[in-house]
Amino acid sequence: MTRLRLLVICFLEIIFSCLLITGHTRSSPPLLEKHVALFIFSDSLFDAGNNNYINTTTNFQANFLPYGETFFKYPTGRFSDGRIIPDFIVFRVTIDSNIFAIHKPRITHGVNFASSGADALTETHQGLVIDLQTQLSNFKIVEEQLKKKPGDAAAKTLASNAFYLIDGGGNDYFVALTTNSSVLQSLYSKKQYVDMVIGNLTTIIK
Numbered sequence: 001m002t003r004l005r006l007l008v009i010c011f012l013e014i015i016f017s018c019l020l021i022t023g024h025t026r027s028s029p030p031l032l033e034k035h036v037a038l039f040i041f042s043d044s045l046f047d048a049g050n051n052n053y054i055n056t057t058t059n060f061q062a063n064f065l066p067y068g069e070t071f072f073k074y075p076t077g078r079f080s081d082g083r084i085i086p087d088f089i090v091f092r093v094t095i096d097s098n099i100f101a102i103h104k105p106r107i108t109h110g111v112n113f114a115s116s117g118a119d120a121l122t123e124t125h126q127g128l129v130i131d132l133q134t135q136l137s138n139f140k141i142v143e144e145q146l147k148k149k150p151g152d153a154a155a156k157t158l159a160s161n162a163f164y165l166i167d168g169g170g171n172d173y174f175v176a177l178t179t180n181s182s183v184l185q186s187l188y189s190k191k192q193y194v195d196m197v198i199g200n201l202t203t204i205i206k
């Protein structure tokens, strides 16, 4: 039931998600020519297994079959039986066929910070997921590591040429609409709530 619910979350998120690919704009298709790092901030749409490593409940983990069955042949932590969008992007930009979870980073290739169940508001599944704000803090930690190795200048170039893939909002709305939450009943109007989600996403993107 709850697992089904998470699958539903995935689908809802496709509707709600705000998918941004930013980075260096260049005229010709550059991706196959050059190494670019990929940094990902998201929820179950793009989580490649980070929640396997955090203290959470099985509702927020996909480390059992049939997850992974079709493509990987074992459960990776992806909320999918096949690949997720970042896997295809990684393939397309040929940086590495591996998608990097926080805990096994080859950080010069980028890091996937996504956490299933997470989103823009800290309150969304608080304590069970890595919210986007924390994902951003984790990115800053990685930036510091990059400044040590390969060094300041290289880190700067890497960050400014990198691809940033950000998705969020789906779980914020899902939580407010599906749990017996007082959020939309007494705390906020729908507009205020949406403004808050968008406001937090905007802050994070900036």
Ligand SMILES: *[C@@H]1O[C@H](CO)[C@@H](O)[C@H](O)[C@H]1NC(C)=O
Pocket (backbone or CB within 6 Å): 055, 056
């Ligand atoms: C994990 O969470 C449970 C329930 O909240 C708690 O009892 C336990 O101490 C936590 N474990 C760690 C290692 O933080």
Ligand SMILES: *[C@@H]1O[C@H](CO)[C@@H](O)[C@H](O)[C@H]1NC(C)=O
Pocket (backbone or CB within 6 Å): 180
């Ligand atoms: C939702 O909350 C109201 C008020 O606290 C309560 O009366 C009701 O039983 C709750 N419904 C569910 C499905 O938990």
Ligand SMILES: *[C@@H]1O[C@H](CO)[C@@H](O)[C@H](O)[C@H]1NC(C)=O
Pocket (backbone or CB within 6 Å): 121, 122, 123, 195, 196, 197, 198, 199, 200, 203
């Ligand atoms: C971000 O969300 C918090 C609640 O988690 C809210 O209090 C705050 O006003 C929001 N920030 C913006 C810029 O909308």
